[in-house]
Amino acid sequence: MSDDNKDTAGGQEPREEDAREGGARRERIVGTPSPAKEKALLAEDDISAPAGVGEQLDEASMKRAERVVATLFLVAFASSVTFIAYFIGWSGRDGGMHGVLRARESNFWLGGTMALSFLALAAGVTIWVRRLMTSKPIVQERHELVSDEESRAAFARDFMEGAEDSGITKRPLLRRTLLLAAAPLGLAPLVLLRDLGPLPEKRLRHTYWGEAVRRAQQEGKKGVRLVVDGTHRPLRVSDFATPGSMITVLPEGVEEHVPEDEVLTQNAKAVTILINVPADQFKPAKGRENWHVNGIVAYSKVCTHVGCPAALYEQTTHHILCPCHQSTFDATDAAKVIFGPAARPLPQLPLSVEDGYIIATSDYHEPVGPSFWERG
Known part of the structure; x- marks a missing residue:
């Protein structure tokens, strides 16, 4: 039996020279590094690509991403305000949103504006994290539940470093628009108390x-x-x-x-x-x-x-x-x-x-x- 036949009969992988013969696709031998690691999965000009992948973005690209995020936060704010305004004002006419005849219209506007607000806020935060924050690995060690002074000091230091890396301290535009977008969402549950309806008094x-x-x-x-x-x-x-x-x-x-x-x-x-x-x-x-x-x-x-x-x-x-x-x-x-x-x-x-x-x-x-x- 020849050597080639021995390799095949013994269940061994074909040699690279044999795999390349006849134009056959090259098989990766188990244990070798994947060639995918040599390629960037996200393009450098992709707005959703993390800043830590590939080369660090320049300040112009980061400014552009910052404006996109701020715009999304403003859209979220406008949608939340529209939700509250419609709920309080426009839904109160002609029998209000509690009437059966206007249920479809009120559900469309209330659901649409709230969905747009959450969608814009989520998209803004996602782009912020992927384009404006560093993507370095973070390791959390397990210790006793009670932290000592050194651990608390390390946490405070890591927290401030995280805040610095996120850009929330040095990018006031993002910080302010984020707070602006989140404020109406915090008030929305209070406004929704009106959906309990007016006090029935003795009408029932x-x-x-x-x-x-x-x-x-x-x-x-x-x-x-x-x-x-x-x-x-x-x-x-x-x-x-x-x-x-x-x-x-x-x-x-x-x-x-x-x-x-x-x-x-x-x-x-x-x-x-x-x-x-x-x-x-x-x-x-x-x-x-x-x-x-x-x-x-x-x-x-x-x-x-x-x-x-x-x-x-x-x-x-x-x-x-x-x-x-x-x-x-x-x-x-x-x-x-x-x-x-x-x-x-x-x-x-x-x-x-x-x-x-x-x-x-x-x-x-x-x-x-x-x-x-x-x-x-």
């Missing part, structure tokens, strides 16, 4: 049912008619005569008597579920014997836990279910809580009949929605 203690009933009584009627949610069709007793049925209803006349930007808010508080409970299983609460119509009873659809719609109904058990956290209410017994985190029953709406239509004779006698809404 009442729904549009009360106002609608008063208007109907001024016209000589006993109460306001219930209309089907979506079709706004008044509901007759004969339309809802099947036991086990459930439907969502609202007070009649919301669209005609409420400003357009308030319709959704009023409907959200007044939304009600109407349930036909079998008369032999219905157990009206004391003092509420006349609040139902032959077993047809009305409860608030807003769950008393955190405000989710309690929109599921089990005909066999007569249980009202909230799908968010599984709070369960007994429709036959004043919507009392039988399971889940809800702390109190669903408020009940007093019902009656007028000219064959189901009507509400008053507002809810207790606040609707989560218990914390009552804090207003």
Whole structure:
């Protein structure tokens, strides 16, 4: 067997002379330095290249990088100020940013300005670190947690050297624009406290049912008619005569008597579920014997836990279910809580009949929605 065959059979690497024959690509032998170390991975004129890679930048290039960083910091400052100005001023008109109709616009401007501010600030800091700071290796030794005087003095000395290397002490333009860009971001969380909304005072203690009933009584009627949610069709007793049925209803006349930007808010508080409970299983609460119509009873659809719609109904058990956290209410017994985190029953709406239509004779006698809404 020849020497060449021995090398191949023994699993040895081919010699460099053999690898170069026939124009074959040269294979690097394991253990030899990588040729990539001889090349600079970043171009010297690249604005993102670290100052410590390759040749040290001259002062003109560093000045140019300084102006780029300062410009980015100014962009971050302007974006933060725009965020605060829009949140306080422009979002307060025409119902404000808390209205459903303007949610998309406010999210676009608030999210866009804040994202631009963080992006410009991050880009500025990145260019600062890569172009204006030295990139020498730093070794941190492990010692006891309690530092002696010598270690504290060494830390102070290293800190000052780091500050000197970063250029923050000798480049006031960068220092000032950085502080300017960061100042509005520090104030933004305080401004966002407004997003908690104005104090509700007593507005959550009442729904549009009360106002609608008063208007109907001024016209000589006993109460306001219930209309089907979506079709706004008044509901007759004969339309809802099947036991086990459930439907969502609202007070009649919301669209005609409420400003357009308030319709959704009023409907959200007044939304009600109407349930036909079998008369032999219905157990009206004391003092509420006349609040139902032959077993047809009305409860608030807003769950008393955190405000989710309690929109599921089990005909066999007569249980009202909230799908968010599984709070369960007994429709036959004043919507009392039988399971889940809800702390109190669903408020009940007093019902009656007028000219064959189901009507509400008053507002809810207790606040609707989560218990914390009552804090207003």
